[in-house]
Amino acid sequence: MEVSKEYAVQMHGITKLFGTFRALDNVNLDVKKGSIHAILGENGAGKSTLMNVLYGLYQADAGEIYLNGEKVVIKNPNVAIEHGIGMVHQHFMLVDNFTVTQNIILGTEVTSRFGVLDMKKAREEILNIVKKYGLEVDPDAKIEDISVGMQQRVEILKALYRGAEILILDEPTAVLTPQEIEELISIMHSLIEDGKTIIIITHKLKEIKASSDVCTIIRRGQYIDTVPVADVDEEELATKMVGHAVKLVVDKTPAKPGDVVFEIDHLTVKDDRGLEAVKDLSLKVRKGEIVGIAGVDGNGQKELVEAITCLTRSESGTIKINGTEIQNTTPRNVIEHKVSTIHEDRQRRGLVLPFTVAENMVIEKYRTPEFKRHGMQNREKAQEYTKKLIQDYDIRPAGCENQPVRGLSGGNQQKVIIAREVSNDPDLLIAVQPTRGLDVGAIEYVHKTLVRERDAGKAILLISLELDEVMNVSDTIDVIYDGTIVAEYKQGEVDENTIGLLMAGGKQNENAVQNT
Amino acid sequence: MKMLSKILKKQITSTIIALLFGFLVAAIVLAIAGYNPGQAFGALFKGMLSKPKYISNVIIKATPIILTGLSVAFAFKTGLFNIGAEGQYVAGSIAAVLVGVKLNLPAVIQVPLVVLAGVLGGMVFGSVVGFLKAKFGIHEVITSIMLNWISLYLSNFIVSSQAYHLPNSTSTYPVNESSYTMILPKWKTSDAGMAALKPNKWLYEMMLKTDVNVGIVIAILMAVVIWVLLYRSNKGYELRAVGFNRDAAEFAGINVNRNIVQAMLIAGALSGLAGALSITGIAPHKISTLAAFENYGFNGLSVAMIAGSSPIGCVFAGLLFGGLLYGGQSVQQEVGAPTEIINIMIGTIVFFVALTKVVPALAERLEKRGVGHAQ
Numbered sequence: 049m050e051v052s053k054e055y056a057v058q059m060h061g062i063t064k065l066f067g068t069f070r071a072l073d074n075v076n077l078d079v080k081k082g083s084i085h086a087i088l089g090e091n092g093a094g095k096s097t098l099m100n101v102l103y104g105l106y107q108a109d110a111g112e113i114y115l116n117g118e119k120v121v122i123k124n125p126n127v128a129i130e131h132g133i134g135m136v137h138q139h140f141m142l143v144d145n146f147t148v149t150q151n152i153i154l155g156t157e158v159t160s161r162f163g164v165l166d167m168k169k170a171r172e173e174i175l176n177i178v179k180k181y182g183l184e185v186d187p188d189a190k191i192e193d194i195s196v197g198m199q200q201r202v203e204i205l206k207a208l209y210r211g212a213e214i215l216i217l218d219e220p221t222a223v224l225t226p227q228e229i230e231e232l233i234s235i236m237h238s239l240i241e242d243g244k245t246i247i248i249i250t251h252k253l254k255e256i257k258a259s260s261d262v263c264t265i266i267r268r269g270q271y272i273d274t275v276p277v278a279d280v281d282e283e284e285l286a287t288k289m290v291g292h293a294v295k296l297v298v299d300k301t302p303a304k305p306g307d308v309v310f311e312i313d314h315l316t317v318k319d320d321r322g323l324e325a326v327k328d329l330s331l332k333v334r335k336g337e338i339v340g341i342a343g344v345d346g347n348g349q350k351e352l353v354e355a356i357t358c359l360t361r362s363e364s365g366t367i368k369i370n371g372t373e374i375q376n377t378t379p380r381n382v383i384e385h386k387v388s389t390i391h392e393d394r395q396r397r398g399l400v401l402p403f404t405v406a407e408n409m410v411i412e413k414y415r416t417p418e419f420k421r422h423g424m425q426n427r428e429k430a431q432e433y434t435k436k437l438i439q440d441y442d443i444r445p446a447g448c449e450n451q452p453v454r455g456l457s458g459g460n461q462q463k464v465i466i467a468r469e470v471s472n473d474p475d476l477l478i479a480v481q482p483t484r485g486l487d488v489g490a491i492e493y494v495h496k497t498l499v500r501e502r503d504a505g506k507a508i509l510l511i512s513l514e515l516d517e518v519m520n521v522s523d524t525i526d527v528i529y530d531g532t533i534v535a536e537y538k539q540g541e542v543d544e545n546t547i548g549l550l551m552a553g554g555k556q557n558e559n560a561v562q563n564t
Numbered sequence: 565m566k567m568l569s570k571i572l573k574k575q576i577t578s579t580i581i582a583l584l585f586g587f588l589v590a591a592i593v594l595a596i597a598g599y600n601p602g603q604a605f606g607a608l609f610k611g612m613l614s615k616p617k618y619i620s621n622v623i624i625k626a627t628p629i630i631l632t633g634l635s636v637a638f639a640f641k642t643g644l645f646n647i648g649a650e651g652q653y654v655a656g657s658i659a660a661v662l663v664g665v666k667l668n669l670p671a672v673i674q675v676p677l678v679v680l681a682g683v684l685g686g687m688v689f690g691s692v693v694g695f696l697k698a699k700f701g702i703h704e705v706i707t708s709i710m711l712n713w714i715s716l717y718l719s720n721f722i723v724s725s726q727a728y729h730l731p732n733s734t735s736t737y738p739v740n741e742s743s744y745t746m747i748l749p750k751w752k753t754s755d756a757g758m759a760a761l762k763p764n765k766w767l768y769e770m771m772l773k774t775d776v777n778v779g780i781v782i783a784i785l786m787a788v789v790i791w792v793l794l795y796r797s798n799k800g801y802e803l804r805a806v807g808f809n810r811d812a813a814e815f816a817g818i819n820v821n822r823n824i825v826q827a828m829l830i831a832g833a834l835s836g837l838a839g840a841l842s843i844t845g846i847a848p849h850k851i852s853t854l855a856a857f858e859n860y861g862f863n864g865l866s867v868a869m870i871a872g873s874s875p876i877g878c879v880f881a882g883l884l885f886g887g888l889l890y891g892g893q894s895v896q897q898e899v900g901a902p903t904e905i906i907n908i909m910i911g912t913i914v915f916f917v918a919l920t921k922v923v924p925a926l927a928e929r930l931e932k933r934g935v936g937h938a939q
């Protein structure tokens with residue numbers, strides 16, 4: 049592609065090596081000014097790496113970057129900012145106990161004549177930007193008190209405040225609720241109307257369809273294609289991305305539920321502020337059944353999981369696995385009663401980042417006879433075991449068993465956790481946001497795995513903010529609202545709108561069965 | 565170029581570069597102060613290595629700080645900052661004296677008992693810190709610093725107590741001879757021993773002029789034990805998991821609080837062992853009134869730092885540190901430069917080691933340039 053002024057960003061022939069590993073190999077990206085350009089690729093394809101090169105966090109080993117037709121060398125993020133590039137990372141970089149305004153001006157403080165911080169002026173400027181693009185945020189709220197969606201807006205504001213004309217969003221929707229995603233898309237559109245250019249990384253094909261003009265696909269570090277979004281459907285995009293056809297709908301036979309394995313009875317749990325987050329909640333999961341809990345974030349899902357895994361106290365009620373009460377014991381006791389949990393916060397609860405993949409794989413097993421020898425670790429065994437899981441779950445790069453898990457891409461870190469928990473051979477598998485940050489190929493795999501485990505007689509509790517996921521995968525769909533299950537349906541008996549309404553606190557439909 | 569960048573990425577290389585920088589800065593300081601750096605360094609190394617007696621003394625000096633270094637390094641690997649090594653060391657020496665003065669059993673029983681007492685003393689101090697952290701979430705640095713002072717005054721209290729005070733002195737009674745851990749202390753000064761040692765000048769000087777003791781063997785052994793514990797045992801796996809990410813460890817069913825207490829217990833034991841071995845292995849085999857800390861624990865912090873918290877690295881870092889401390893005295897005697905210069909040098913070395921993250925970054929640059937050239 050020719051270099052032209054029409055393009056806000058042109059990256060030509062970008063190659064990036066990590067040691068001898070080619071994370072990017074001769075990749076091209078041409079982004080038209082004033083467009084929304086999506087980048088699509090599997091986990092570990094090199095999307096974040098490509099954007100980090102553009103933002104000056106990494107230096108490419110080969111290739112050129114042009115901004116508005118001019119060749120540039122972006123040595124570090126400061127240079128990128130000078131060129132009007134802003135980036136919102138997947139993991140936010142905000143100071144928790146600072147206010148929104150303080151966070152936004154951090155590093156670019158406006159001072160009045162005597163070197164005194166001019167907060168008032170900064171605040172005004174921020175309010176201007178807020179108004180212009182409909183980025184509703186309270187400039188005086190502290191970061192720790194606002195939701196993840198709000199925090200993301202602060203990150204966007206931060207970039208705009210620094211004069212960004214080109215905005216990079218790395219998986220911005222992975223942490224958002226469906227409502228927040230809609231709002232984000234409308235913000236993106238208002239930015240485009242103002243002449244800004246947006247590059248967005250996302251695994252959600254629906255969002256690409258809803259938001260973007262053009263989509264560039266990369267696979268294992270290779271440039272595959274760039275297509276106008278209007279001309280392709282979701283299946284085509286998925287196929288291009290993975291290299292073979294992908295089923296977007298889960299294939300499964302009707303469930304054959306057996307005995308009740310897991311039972312929660314009138315459970316009440318308080319959150320860290322002492323308010324009741326889970327209120328008198330009851331639910332049952334049977335052998336060979338997937339129960340999905342649909343709900344908007346913040347309706348008690350987090351506290352429910354913490355209570356089941358004994359990370360927090362249950363105020364009242366019981367939690368029973370195979371008839372044994374486990375509430376208010378220890379996380380270890382829960383694991384020993386054959387409950388496995390895929391936690392939603394993979395970096396905080398799920399993984400020890402400096403540990404190798406193998407060390408992470410055995411974190412619940414190192415103490416079992418199989419993996420120890422007279423108090424020593426059986427390292428060969430752990431290696432062998434990990435190698436097999438890496439292969440079974442297609443964790444990339446292959447042969448990463450002795451690499452720190454920190455070096456894996458976000459999606460592959462997630463796969464490590466899924467592989468570990470599923471292979472525990474649990475009686476109850478709790479999957480909380482199991483596909484967050486995964487590409488469609490990997491999502492298909494995870495969903496298949498859940499169904500396979502179900503068919504093998506496991507009880508599965510799926511908690512997800514993705515309504516699609518709950519609707520598609522679950523045999524029984526529970527709706528959680530304000531800390532309690534407000535409705536329960538069998539799969540196929542209910543449509544998305546009804547569930548959506550209930551999630552938002554709407555009145556329950558008549559033929560719904562409550563708390564069976 | 566590849567080779568070079570590979571070498572530069574090794575931790576040991578950065579440490580050596582840091583050492584060279586430390587010496588360089590010390591040379592500049594010496595020159596500014598009006599001393600000949602060459603001469604001063606000559607004196608330093610001569611004072612460390614030129615005589616068997618010196619080498620032996622360097623090792624003796626290094627023994628306790630290898631152990632306190634290990635204590636700090638171990639705690640660090642489990643996510644704890646053991647600034648309390650100083651207090652645990654003093655506690656160890658107190659406990660060793662308490663037992664060693666009062667008991668007088670055959671050496672085979674006495675020595676283990678006295679040393680064990682020291683280990684226990686360190687353990688008690690360490691576990692208090694661990695307990696307070698696990699139970700009430702009090703940061704270990706705060707409790708450790710307070711316990712350091714408690715140990716100092718406790719030590720002075722023992723010195724002045726009726727039961728232990730040696731009349732007309734500023735110290736306690738020495739521990740009974742049966743507690744000594746020197747190598748053949750009796751035999752080497754006997755006629756037969758002297759006669760046997762005489763033909764070998766090296767051994768003769770080493771044995772007779774210094775308190776050659778088993779401490780260094782134990783220190784090296786402990787380094788290996790700690791390495792195995794950390795990297796090969798199940799306990800070490802738990803300890804490191806808790807150190808790196810408490811939340812994930814908790815979620816995986818590891819008892820976080822118990823591991824914190826155990827980590828501090830082991831760290832305390834190592835420092836206590838250092839204290840005990842100093843009492844049993846080196847004259848005057850007793851504790852004296854302390855006006856200030858003797859820095860055995862604090863030097864352990866520097867040793868752990870230089871070693872990059874590697875247990876085996878602590879042995880070498882401890883020897884280096886002991887060498888600088890001991891050889892530094894000769895600089896003072898021969899060149900007239902104050903020992904402060906040595907302290908400055910040690911300080912700069914630690915400082916540059918702390919900066920060694922720069923070296924791998926440098927290597928990365930080099931690598932990039934290499935790729936650029938290749939094209």
Ligand SMILES: Nc1ncnc2c1ncn2[C@@H]1O[C@H](COP(=O)(O)OP(=O)(O)OP(=O)(O)O)[C@@H](O)[C@H]1O
Binds near residue numbers: 071089093098458
């Ligand atoms: N700092 C690093 N050191 C070594 N390898 C790295 C590093 N950063 C990324 N990689 C590797 O480069 C490849 C691309 O990673 P990248 O993070 O760009 O993937 P991604 O496309 O963003 O994937 P995901 O969707 O899972 O976030 C991965 O195989 C990853 O393991």
Ligand SMILES: [Mg+2]
Binds near residue numbers: 095096097457458
């Ligand atoms: Mg990524």
